[in-house]
Amino acid sequence: MSPRNADRDRLLREERREQLREAALEVIARRGLSAAKVADIASSAGVSVGYVYKYFESKEQLFMELVEEGQLRYREFVAEVRARSGSALERMRWYTQQWLGKKEWAITILLQYARTSEAVPEHFKLEVSRRFLDNLKPLADIIKDGQSEGTFVAGDALELALLYVSLMEGLTLHNLPGVQEINAGTPDKALGLLLLREHDPS
Amino acid sequence: MSPRNADRDRLLREERREQLREAALEVIARRGLSAAKVADIASSAGVSVGYVYKYFESKEQLFMELVEEGQLRYREFVAEVRARSGSALERMRWYTQQWLGKKEWAITILLQYARTSEAVPEHFKLEVSRRFLDNLKPLADIIKDGQSEGTFVAGDALELALLYVSLMEGLTLHNLPGVQEINAGTPDKALGLLLLREHDPS
Missing domain, CATH: 1.10.10 (Arc Repressor Mutant, subunit A)
Structure with a gap:
């Protein structure tokens, strides 16, 4: 060849x-x-x-590869957001727009399987949790920046990152293809919850 | 007999x-x-x-009963919260404490299956969405009260209710039995996101 x-x-x-x-x-x-x-x-x-x-090799190996690859892809994404120029507010708005625009409902569901399913080996569950916590850190850094800049609410930045990611995940699972509920998942509305009120975009 | x-x-x-x-x-x-x-x-x-x-009759019927019963139970719960005495802030704090304390991870997962699984008939998916929207209304009423009382952020109350419920669901799925991540799901921290900053409990 x-x-x-x-x-x-x-x-x-x-x-x-x-x-x-x-x-x-x-x-x-x-x-x-x-x-x-x-x-x-x-x-x-x-x-x-x-x-x-x-x-x-097997369906299980394919599943684990999908989950790991999804978490690493998210890691690159959130590291990219952190490295962007602009204020914390601008970067968080971009992050939110990107996340909600990607409509990653399928990987969100797979990540939940990775946490809850009996079919997933214990060591893999632990790896998933470890990567999840690790992936919160760049977001927590942006939130810290926003707190210094006086745009974001006070509080432990890692906990606020978890609250925000939980919100993103919850919204993703209410905006599924073929499901007609209501969609409040616009970036500014979600972001509004993190903002000090004088910066409220609404 | x-x-x-x-x-x-x-x-x-x-x-x-x-x-x-x-x-x-x-x-x-x-x-x-x-x-x-x-x-x-x-x-x-x-x-x-x-x-x-x-x-x-069948596993499918049992599943649908569980989901419907879970949504009706939630409806009673949220109607009870709405009917309680006290300020909107006090009622929302009670709601959040109760929800996070119940640790209803299993029904949260079943509700997600009801939306996404191929095994669920289309008419049932529609009923689940209809009940879900209906169940947001008592919460939206409390949020409206809180807006009148000057404790909650401005915005469409039904959309804020969806954002808050999405946050609750996301937090529930990160606080699973046997999963060691971080837990920011304390009522006051979650509630903090809805509050006008002068009322911030932190």
Whole structure:
């Protein structure tokens, strides 16, 4: 194989792996971790069962990869928000817009499975919690900046980060495709809860 | 059967039905709606499979009863909060304490299944959303009272109710039995987000 072909081949493998991941994410979110079968994932991605096993050892391994990858992707995102220029308020508004715009309901559900499901090994549950706490830190740093700048409410920044992330998760699970409830998940309304009142955007 | 025995019999049936419901709630939350088997529920409640079918037609019917009953119970709770004496702030503090104290993680997970799972019929999804919106109203009324009393932030009360309930749900799913993350779910900290700053309890 020429180097160019080898490159193309690697790219194709990466694309297919990503395509399988996306199919698996939605199938597991909709059917549940235990009930989702590798055959369902294969059929949703339009490939054979053997094809899935070419890329992933087992459904459990695929699930754990999805969760870990989701948490690392979020970590990069929140680190990027922290490193942006602008005030804490501007950065938090951008974070909120991005999060609510991504509509990451499927990964939010998978993260909840990772915490609650009997099918998830204990050591993995602990890793998920450790990464979750770690991922709160960049957000807590932005909240601290906002407190220094006089825009955000007082209080332990890590706890406020947890409250804000819980709010984001709750809103995500009320703004699901096909569910018609009400949507108060506009960035400024959510952000309003963190702001000192003289900065209220409403 | 004497009337007294008939009463005792009815009471016993109600108790067993309730015991089965509690077992089913936790088994379905831990295993997923599709993966949880009637046999698992029976075994967790310490009864036979036939015994479960004496009380419930099918697992799906049991699931739908649990969700509906959970939403009606919440409705009574929030109507009770609304009818309490005291300021809006006092009533919302009581509501928050009660909610976070109940640790209703299992029903929170079942309500999410009701919205997202493929195994749930469309008409039931719509009923769940309708009841959810309906259940926001007593909370929105309390928030309106708090706005009149000058303790709560401005904004559409129904949207603020959704934001607050989303926060409660998110916090509940981060305070699970056996999960060691951080717990910022103290009533005053959560409530702090809704308060005008001069009323901040922190």
